[in-house]
Amino acid sequence: MLYRENGQFKSTYREDQQLFPILQDRVFMLGLLVFAFGVVPFIASDYVFKAVLIPWLILALAAVGLNILVGYCGQISLGTAAFMAVGAYAAYNLFIRIPGLNFVAILFIAGFIAALVGMLFGIPSLRIKGLYLAVATLAAQFFMDWVFARVKWFTNYNPSGSVAPPAIDMLGWTVDAPVEKYLFVLAIVAVFSLAARNLTRSAIGRAWMATRDMDVAAEVIGIRPVHAKLTAFGVSSFFAGVAGALWGFVHLGAWEPLAFNINLSFNLLFMIIIGGMGSILGSFLGSAFIVLMPILLNQVLPALGGLFGIHVDTALVSHVELMVFGALIVFFLIAEPHGLARLWAIGKEKLRLWPFPH
Amino acid sequence: MKQRLGQWMKASVLALAGVSAGSAVAQSANEIFVPVLVYRTGAYAPNGTPWANGFVDYLKLVNERDGGVNKVKLAFEECETGYATDRGVECYERLKSKKPVGVNPLSTGITFALTEKVAADKIPLFTTGYGRSESVDGSVFAWNFPLMGTYWTAADILVQHVSKKGSLKGKKIALVYHDSPYGKEPIPVLEEHAKKHGFELLKLPVTHPGVEQKSQWLQIRQARPDYVFLWGWGVMNSTAVKEAIAVSYPRLQMYAVWWAAAEPDVVSSENSAKGYNGLALGHSAENDRPVHKDIAKFVYDKGNGTGKKEEIGQVLYNRGMISAAMVVEAIRTAQKKHGNRVVTGEEVRWGAENLNIDAARVKAMGMEGMIQPIKTSCADHEGARSARIHTWDGKNWSYTSEWYSSDQKMLAPMVKAAAAKYAADKKITPRDCSKEK
Missing domain, CATH: 3.40.50.2300 (Response regulator)
Structure with a gap:
């Protein structure tokens, strides 16, 4: 009843092609943004900012990047964490070697460096496909781990190999309070998600999807596979690089190569599989699932035990956390193999019929 | 599907309610809170578990035997980090709201990640026998305490x-x-x-x-x-x-x-x-000192033990116990200056910087022969630096x-140089130690 597009006539192409053609969607998105920018900063605690919202948003951004590559262009990659690491270390080196550079500029340059590296490691995709490509991108992961652990220049000759950049300072604004960090990350993520959403609707996005669906057919209708695949690698790594720089600078504050190890790559891949391949929304949902669920379980279990007067010790909590988390992944994949984003879409379709289903 | 989603929503609402109820019980206003970052699972659990047991047992002992530090009870809560830096940061942020007076991350990686955060949050970072070596220089690293040896x-x-x-x-x-x-x-x-x-x-x-x-x-x-x-x-x-x-x-x-x-x-x-x-690190696997007997008597015999009774006094158990003792001594020192009440992180930082554990105090702690006398100052956050x-x-x-x-x-010039580099990188003005009291 509420969610129905009856009576919304589109009289121009512009109206028909806009980002959210249905009024309710526009209102909802606008409301969400107003809520995120205007209300959340006043109601959330420091803990929620630092341990929940910031990591969620940053990893969602990385997942959006990976989704462009895997979900839209169909090239499986296991090297996302490596491209994040490139972004983080590039940002760190720009930060200490070029004093006074604006952090937004640093983010963009770091993203471009990551994009270049991503395209370099994307070259094999022109010849190999599917799981073989996944193995090839694994090389990026191991290579970057090695580079940042061994080449001392990247860590500014820090004996421990751990780097710790100072707080972000932009035009006199020091981003150090949790709220400021949150707003900064939110702004970046919002802009980039919008860009990603538009990219996927453009000519290049259609080229990616055509390549994903059948690359031979795509080539026949005039899409250059080299161009489509390499741009997908580039754009995806750009997103990953920006997310990596944010992860290091804003979330961790100090990091070592281990922070960007293969586990993170796998987690990002799980995020888009659970969230939904080929969906920007899915990246956010999947990231929420992977980031928040362990934290939630970790806090809920002792409290639940407390309700029944049982003392749940720390080791048991983390074991149960792993088991429940694994079971939930299996459950969601069985319930909806196309991810949480598909559940959302089904929900919307149901809502259209409500309250008079056929 | 809808039904299932409904159930799922209900479960999560219930769970959230549980969380808020659980955290409300954990602490009251007249207790000093000590967070315990541990790892009892994963590849580092064999070493993390005895350390955590020793740490928690000592806190329990102080509460049971002495009724707390100068009669102010200690509250504590464990958080599993799995030795992973991001989880450690999450644990720290989670427990921060309870006004902790000192954090023991038991991981050098987490120490690096927390070094800046603790300075902003005014919580001393105890890294007994680990941590970053240049943090011995307290004029730059005011909040880090790599006690007893880096x-x-x-x-x-x-x-x-x-x-x-x-x-x-x-x-x-x-x-x-x-x-x-x-x-x-x-x-x-x-x-x-x-x-x-x-x-x-x-x-x-x-x-x-x-x-x-x-x-x-x-x-x-x-x-x-x-x-x-x-x-x-x-x-x-x-x-x-x-x-x-x-x-x-x-x-x-x-x-x-x-x-x-x-x-x-x-x-x-x-x-x-x-x-x-x-x-x-000063101690080995001593298990017959008065402190061990007290732990057996006041904690384990009352059925409150964290680990197994026969594991009291293992090397890492002792290390955890001593790490907890350092926090307790810092609280005690802070109370000497500020009175026997619930002290803040800032006051405990002062306490940790003015530790003076002499041989008599070591004996009173029941740890004779396990720790060397420790005396810290603004310029020296290590306090003791001998081992066998x-x-x-x-x-x-x-x-x-x-x-x-x-x-x-x-070592002193190396510490100075590394600390100076850190101070320059982070634009910190080192404190003047001659003016610290």
Whole structure:
């Protein structure tokens, strides 16, 4: 009843092609943004900012990047964490070697460096496909781990190999309070998600999807596979690089190569599989699932035990956390193999019929 | 589907309600809160668990026996980090709201990540026997307390010990280290010593979690170094000992840092590990001191023990216990100045900086012979810097050397330089220690 597009006539192409053609969607998105920018900063605690919202948003951004590559262009990659690491270390080196550079500029340059590296490691995709490509991108992961652990220049000759950049300072604004960090990350993520959403609707996005669906057919209708695949690698790594720089600078504050190890790559891949391949929304949902669920379980279990007067010790909590988390992944994949984003879409379709289903 | 989603929503709402109820119970206003970051699962659990048991048992003991620190009870809560930096940061943020007076991250990686955060949140960071070595300089690292010995101290003492056995000129020393900030800490000091003594330093990194070390030990087999220094943690240690046995590298020539010289590392190889040496951070596996008897009496006999009773007094158990004792002593010192009440993190920082644990106090703590007298100041956050070697005889650890103290002539300038670099990077103005009171 509420969610129905009856009576919304589109009289121009512009109206028909806009980002959210249905009024309710526009209102909802606008409301969400107003809520995120205007209300959340006043109601959330420091803990929620630092341990929940910031990591969620940053990893969602990385997942959006990976989704462009895997979900839209169909090239499986296991090297996302490596491209994040490139972004983080590039940002760190720009930060200490070029004093006074604006952090937004640093983010963009770091993203471009990551994009270049991503395209370099994307070259094999022109010849190999599917799981073989996944193995090839694994090389990026191991290579970057090695580079940042061994080449001392990247860590500014820090004996421990751990780097710790100072707080972000932009035009006199020091981003150090949790709220400021949150707003900064939110702004970046919002802009980039919008860009990603538009990219996927453009000519290049259609080229990616055509390549994903059948690359031979795509080539026949005039899409250059080299161009489509390499741009997908580039754009995806750009997103990953920006997310990596944010992860290091804003979330961790100090990091070592281990922070960007293969586990993170796998987690990002799980995020888009659970969230939904080929969906920007899915990246956010999947990231929420992977980031928040362990934290939630970790806090809920002792409290639940407390309700029944049982003392749940720390080791048991983390074991149960792993088991429940694994079971939930299996459950969601069985319930909806196309991810949480598909559940959302089904929900919307149901809502259209409500309250008079056929 | 809708129904299922509904159930799911209901469950999560219930769960959230549970969380808020649970955290409300945990603490009351007249208790001092000490967070306990631990790892009882994963690849580092064999070493993390005894440490956590010792830490928690000591806090329980203080509450049971003395009714708290000067009658102010201690509250604590564990949080599992799994030795992962991001989880550690999350734990810290989670427990921060309870106004902790000191954090023990038990991970050098987490220490690095928290160093800046604790300064902003005004919570002292206790890293007893680990942490970043340059944080000895309290004028720059006001909130870090690498008490009783850093890795630079450890590396220096190990070199002193082996150089006593004969000149190191032309010899080879292999450092098998955990490829993380923890393992890399001793490298600058060992490199400095290599230049000074003229030995060759082979650096053999082992990647997390450390169960795969075949190639490193093959290199050792080929290069035949005169000594192997082991800087491992968790399963990496026991794996290293087994690999050494497999390539028949003499255990007598192996020397481990104090984190790689405990029961979990050698028990699985038992007799074959005989002769394996490690640093003892003041203490070894003492289990007969008054403090142990008190823990057995006040904690375990009342059914409140965290671990198994027979594990009281293992090396890492003692380390955890002493780490907790350091926090308690810092609280006590802070109370001396500010009165016997619930002290804040800022006041405990002052307490940690003005620790003065003399021999009489060590005896009163029931830890005679386990810790050296500790005296900290603004310029020195380490407090004590001596250790000896203990050796595994197949059943027990026993001391096999005299006390060594680290060579301050060499280390002090290195600490100063590294701290100054950090201060410059972070734009921190060092405090003037002559004005601190």
